[in-house]
Amino acid sequence: MAARSVSPGGALLRASRMFALPTPIPAPSNEASAGTNYSSNTATLAFPTHQVITTLSSSRKKGDWGLKRPLPLKSTTKSSNPMLRVKAIDTIEQITDYTSATDHGITLRKFQELGMPLTARRPAGGEQTDSTSTMNLPQKSVFEDELDVTDIHPDKRAQAIDTRWKFSGPWLAGQTQGEFKKWLAKEVRPKRSAFREFLKKNIARELHAAAAKVAVDKGQDQPALIDPSSVTEDQLIDYLRKLRHNNQALYDMVGQFLDLAPLKPPTVGQLGLPKENLSTLEFREMKNPYAERGPPVTHPSAGLSYLRTSMYMENHPIYGPQRQHSPAVARIVRPRRQTQALAARLGVAGLIVNTPLGDTASNSIRTGAVYDRIDPSVEGGAKVWVQPQRASIDSNGRVILTVNDSSPEATLVAQELLGDATCLGVQPAEGQMYQREKASDIRQRYRAPDAPTMSSAQDYGLRRQ
Amino acid sequence: MSCRQWLSSALRQCQAGLAQQQPRAFSTSAPVAARHIFGDNNNNNNSNNNNRRARSNANEDLYGLVATGLQRGGPLSAEEQRQVMEQQHTPRAYVRDLRNNATTENYMRQMPRRWKTGDVYAPRDLSPREMRKWRQPKRPNRDIVDMLGFSPLDNYRNFSLISEFMTPMGRIEHSSKTGLRPVNQRKMAKAIRRAIGMGLHPSVHKHPEILRLGRHGVPSSAIPMASDPSQNRL
Numbered sequence: 001m002a003a004r005s006v007s008p009g010g011a012l013l014r015a016s017r018m019f020a021l022p023t024p025i026p027a028p029s030n031e032a033s034a035g036t037n038y039s040s041n042t043a044t045l046a047f048p049t050h051q052v053i054t055t056l057s058s059s060r061k062k063g064d065w066g067l068k069r070p071l072p073l074k075s076t077t078k079s080s081n082p083m084l085r086v087k088a089i090d091t092i093e094q095i096t097d098y099t100s101a102t103d104h105g106i107t108l109r110k111f112q113e114l115g116m117p118l119t120a121r122r123p124a125g126g127e128q129t130d131s132t133s134t135m136n137l138p139q140k141s142v143f144e145d146e147l148d149v150t151d152i153h154p155d156k157r158a159q160a161i162d163t164r165w166k167f168s169g170p171w172l173a174g175q176t177q178g179e180f181k182k183w184l185a186k187e188v189r190p191k192r193s194a195f196r197e198f199l200k201k202n203i204a205r206e207l208h209a210a211a212a213k214v215a216v217d218k219g220q221d222q223p224a225l226i227d228p229s230s231v232t233e234d235q236l237i238d239y240l241r242k243l244r245h246n247n248q249a250l251y252d253m254v255g256q257f258l259d260l261a262p263l264k265p266p267t268v269g270q271l272g273l274p275k276e277n278l279s280t281l282e283f284r285e286m287k288n289p290y291a292e293r294g295p296p297v298t299h300p301s302a303g304l305s306y307l308r309t310s311m312y313m314e315n316h317p318i319y320g321p322q323r324q325h326s327p328a329v330a331r332i333v334r335p336r337r338q339t340q341a342l343a344a345r346l347g348v349a350g351l352i353v354n355t356p357l358g359d360t361a362s363n364s365i366r367t368g369a370v371y372d373r374i375d376p377s378v379e380g381g382a383k384v385w386v387q388p389q390r391a392s393i394d395s396n397g398r399v400i401l402t403v404n405d406s407s408p409e410a411t412l413v414a415q416e417l418l419g420d421a422t423c424l425g426v427q428p429a430e431g432q433m434y435q436r437e438k439a440s441d442i443r444q445r446y447r448a449p450d451a452p453t454m455s456s457a458q459d460y461g462l463r464r465q
Numbered sequence: 466m467s468c469r470q471w472l473s474s475a476l477r478q479c480q481a482g483l484a485q486q487q488p489r490a491f492s493t494s495a496p497v498a499a500r501h502i503f504g505d506n507n508n509n510n511n512s513n514n515n516n517r518r519a520r521s522n523a524n525e526d527l528y529g530l531v532a533t534g535l536q537r538g539g540p541l542s543a544e545e546q547r548q549v550m551e552q553q554h555t556p557r558a559y560v561r562d563l564r565n566n567a568t569t570e571n572y573m574r575q576m577p578r579r580w581k582t583g584d585v586y587a588p589r590d591l592s593p594r595e596m597r598k599w600r601q602p603k604r605p606n607r608d609i610v611d612m613l614g615f616s617p618l619d620n621y622r623n624f625s626l627i628s629e630f631m632t633p634m635g636r637i638e639h640s641s642k643t644g645l646r647p648v649n650q651r652k653m654a655k656a657i658r659r660a661i662g663m664g665l666h667p668s669v670h671k672h673p674e675i676l677r678l679g680r681h682g683v684p685s686s687a688i689p690m691a692s693d694p695s696q697n698r699l
Contacts (some may be wrong), residue, residue, distance in 0.1 A: 007645025038579070040598035103587035178614030271637045293637045333591070334580055335569060345580040352584040374572040384517055 017053065017066035018089055024049045028297075036441060045300065046398045048104040050085040057082070067096055081106060107350035108304065111399070114328055114349055116140050116391040117307035119318035120165075120289045120300045139390055141308045142300040147289070158256040162287040171261035171294040174395070188258065196236060198257050203239050207231075246260055247281050262291040302393045319423075326414050327406030330386040336362075336371050342373040346403065348386060353401045356386070360405045385411040446457040502638045605644035610653065617652040624672040631657060635669045 006014065013019055028046045034229045055065045060082050063070030068090055076084065085101035119139035129358035142148060150164045157164070170183060204226040243250045254260065265283030290296065313321045328348055336344035336355075344355045344362060355362040355371065361384070362371045370382050386403040387410065394400050406414075503644050541549065578599040580586075589595055610617060620626050630638050630653050640650040660666035667673070 037602035038577070038599050039603060040578075040595060042598065043578075043595060044585045044590050046583060046585055103589070104585065107585050107587070176612050176614065178612045181614045290551075311638075333586065334576065335573070337573065342579075345582075347586060350585055350587065352580045352582055352583050352586065371647075373569040375565075376568065376572065394583060398581075399585075400583050 005222040018068070020263040021053070021086060021089070031336065044103045048101070048299075050087065051099070052083050052085055052105045054082045054084070054105075069096060071096060071098060085164065103350075110349035111304055111351070111391075114388050114391075115307065115310070115325065116305060116388055116401070117310050118301040118305050119390055119392050120147055139392075142392075143306070143308055147300070158252075158258060161255075161262055164288070165290055165295050165300050167259050167261040167295055169255075169258040169260040171263070171290075171395070173263050174294045191258075195254075195257055197228070199253065200231040200236060202253065203231045203235055204228040215311055248284050261295045262286045264291040288397065296393050296395050297397045298393065300393050302397065302399070304389070304399065305395075319413060322410065322413065324387060324407055324410040325415075326384045327387045327410050328403075329383050330403065332371060332382045332384065335373055335382075336368075338372075338401070346384070346386065348388060348401055348403055351399050351401050353386075353403050356402075356404045362405075382454060604641060608644060608646050608649055610645055610649040617649065617656040621656040621663070622665060624660070624666055625675060627660050627666050628671045628675050629659055631671070633670060635667065636663075666683070 027049050047198050055063060059065070060077055061073070063073050063076065065084065067086065071084070075256040076082070079100065079102060081102050083101040083105035084098045087097040087099065089096060091097055111372060118141070120142045140147060144164050147165070149160055150166060152160050152164065172180065175183065208223065208226045211226075215221065215223055225356065243253065251263075255262070264286055281422070296302075311323070313323075314325055315321050329352070331347040332344060333352060334345040336341070346353050346355060357363075361367040370384065375382060385406040387406040389404050390402040392400050412421055412423055416423050575592075575593065576596050578590075578596060617626075630643055632638060637654050640647065643650060643653070645653060657666070661668045670676075
C-alpha cells in the first residue's frame with residue numbers, strides 16, 4: 001500500500017519532467033581558468049552539465065517535450081536525433097531556454113559503442129600521460145571493491161585512504177599558492193582548537209595503548225581508557241614538538257583531521273632542498289591511484305560504462321570469435337607539426353586522444369606521413385583505424401582514452417561489416433540480398449508493362465481473366 | 466657538350482624555381498587546387514604546360530638559349546630527351562613535400578585550437594566560426610596575482626613579470642587587458658613605475674634581456690629566476 005501514500009497529483013508531479021530535471025553540475029574548468037588566454041565560451045564542454053532530454057517522434061511533431069509549454073517545431077524537428085538540454089524551464093520572459101544536446105548525447109552513444117570498461121590503476125591525464133614503460137601495465141576496473149568504497153564509517157576514513165576516491169578536503173598539490181593561502185586563512189585557521197582536541201584524543205589513545213602493552217607484559221588487568229580531557233597542555237606541547245620533527249606523522253595527523261586527498265611523495269628534484277635538509281624527511285609510499293593527479297570530480301566511471309572488464313570476445317557471424325575487439329575509425333583532428341613540437345591528435349568517438357606510443361604506424365617513417373599533413377583532397381578528412389585499449393577519467397572529469405594501432409585483419413573485418421572491403425576476395429551474397437531497393441528501381445519495376453500498376457481483383461484470384 | 470650540360474642544368478634550375486613558385490599561385494582553400502598540389506602527374510603536367518606558356522621574359526630567354534645551344538650541339542639523344550622531359554614534368558619528392566607542407570601550414574592557420582587529450586568535439590567545434598574564437602587571445606577572467614598569491618610590489622626587480630604587464634611601447638597595460646582586480650592592478654602599476662623609476666626597466670620597450678632571449682627562441686616564462694628564500698616549500 002506504499003504506492004497509495006502519494007496523492008494522484010503528487011504522483012503526477014513526481015513523474016513530470018519538471019521534477020525529473022536535476023540541477024546542473026558545475027562546469028569543467030576550462031582553458032580560461034587554466035591560465036591561457038585562448039578559449040571559446042561556446043566550445044563543447046569536456047563533460048555535460050545538464051541532463052539531456054528526448055521525446056518520442058509523435059510527441060516531437062507536436063512540440064511536446066514534457067515541459068511547461070510546447071517547444072518551437074522549427075528548431076526541434078529538423079534533427080534526426082531528438083536531444084535537448086533545458087537551461088531553464090521558465091524564464092522571466094516566459095520562454096523555455098533550450099539548446100541542442102546532440103554533442104554530448106551522440107558522444108556518449110559513440111563511446112558506448114566502443115564497449116570500453118573504465119579503469120583506474122595508474123593516473124590518467126596531465127601533460128606527461130604515459131611512457132612506453134608504463135603503458136602496458138595491467139589496469140583495474142573502477143568498480144572493484146578495493147577502489148570503489150564510498151560507504152565508510154567516519155572513524156575509519158583514515159584507514160581506507162588507499163581505497164577511496166572522494167575526499168572532503170582539497171588535493172593540495174592541485175592548488176595554486178594563492179588558493180592555498182586563501183584556504184589556510186578561511187578553512188584551516190578557524191579549526192585550530194578543534195585540531196588540538198583531535199591531538200588530545202590521539203595522545204590519550206597512544207597513552208592507553210602504551211599502558212595496555214605494559215599491563216599485558218606484566219600480566220595485569222587492562223587499564224581503563226584515558227579521557228582526552230585529562231591530557232594536560234604540557235603533554236600536548238611535547239607531542240606537537242615531536243610531531244614537528246616527523247613530517248610523515250604530522251601530515252598523517254593533518255590529513256586525517258582535514259580529510260585531505262592523498263599526495264604522492266615529492267621527488268628530490270621537486271623538493272629543491274639542500275641535502276642536509278633532505279635527510280630529515282621521510283615519505284611513505286601512496287597506494288591510492290589518485291595521489292599523483294588528484295581525485296576525480298565524479299565517480300571514476302563517470303557513469304559512462306558499467307562494464308567491469310574488456311576480457312570478452314566478439315563474435316562474427318561468419319568468421320567466428322575474434323581475437324581483437326572491433327577497431328574504431330579515428331579522425332586526425334590535428335596533424336603533427338614537428339617544427340612547433342605539436343603532436344598529432346586523433347578524434348575517436350568524439351574524444352580527443354593521443355597517438356599511440358611505441359613502434360606504431362604513427363611513429364614510423366613509412367606509414368606516418370598521413371599524420372603529418374592535411375590533405376584536402378581526402379573527402380571528410382584523413383582517418384585511420386585504431387584499436388581502443390583503455391579508458392579512464394582524469395581528475396578534471398575528462399575521458400582519457402588510450403588507443404593502439406588496429407591489426408590489419410581486424411580492420412578488414414570491420415571494413416567488411418561497413419561494406420567498404422571484401423574479405424577473402426568473395427563478394428558477399430548477403431549484401432546483395434538485403435540491398436535496399438532504390439526509388440528508381442521501384443519506378444522501373446512499376447513502369448514495366450507486364451506488372452499492373454494497381455492491385456485488382458484478379459491479383460487476389462477473385463475473378464478469372 | 467659542356468655547353469649543353471650547363472644549359473640543361475640552367476634549365477633544371479629554372480624549372481625548380483617555377484615549381485617552388487607554384488604553391489603561391491594556388492588557392493589552398495579550394496579542394497580543387499589541393500588536388501593539383503597533391504594529385505597525380507597528369508594534373509601537374511597540365512599546370513606545368515600552362516605555366517610554361519605564361520612564363521616570364523627571363524625564362525623565355527633561357528629557353529631560347531637552350532634552343533640555340535641544342536642547335537649548336539646537335540639534337541639530343543632519346544635518353545637525354547627522356548631525362549629532360551622527366552625533369553620538366555615530374556615534380557621532385559622534396560618539392561612535393563614542400564607543397565604539402567605549405568598547404569598543411571595554411572590549413573593549420575585556420576585551426577588555431579590546441580586540442581587537449583580528453584576534449585569532446587562535435588562537428589560544430591571544427592567549424593571555422595568556432596575556430597575563429599580560438600585565434601584572438603582573450604582577457605584572462607581570473608586575477609593572476611590572486612591566483613598565484615604573490616605581491617607585485619615585491620617583484621619590481623622581476624623584469625619578465627614587469628614586461629608581461631607593459632605594452633611594447635612601454636605603457637602600463639589596462640586592467641581590461643590584464644584581468645587584475647583594481648587593488649592588484651594598482652599594485653602592479655606601482656611596481657612598474659618603481660622599476661622604471663629606479664632605472665631597472667626601460668620605459669620605451671621590453672627589457673633587452675627578454676629581447677635577447679626572444680631572438681634565441683626562449684620564451685620569457687622560461688627565464689630562470691633566483692628562488693625566493695621567503696617561499697620555503699616546507
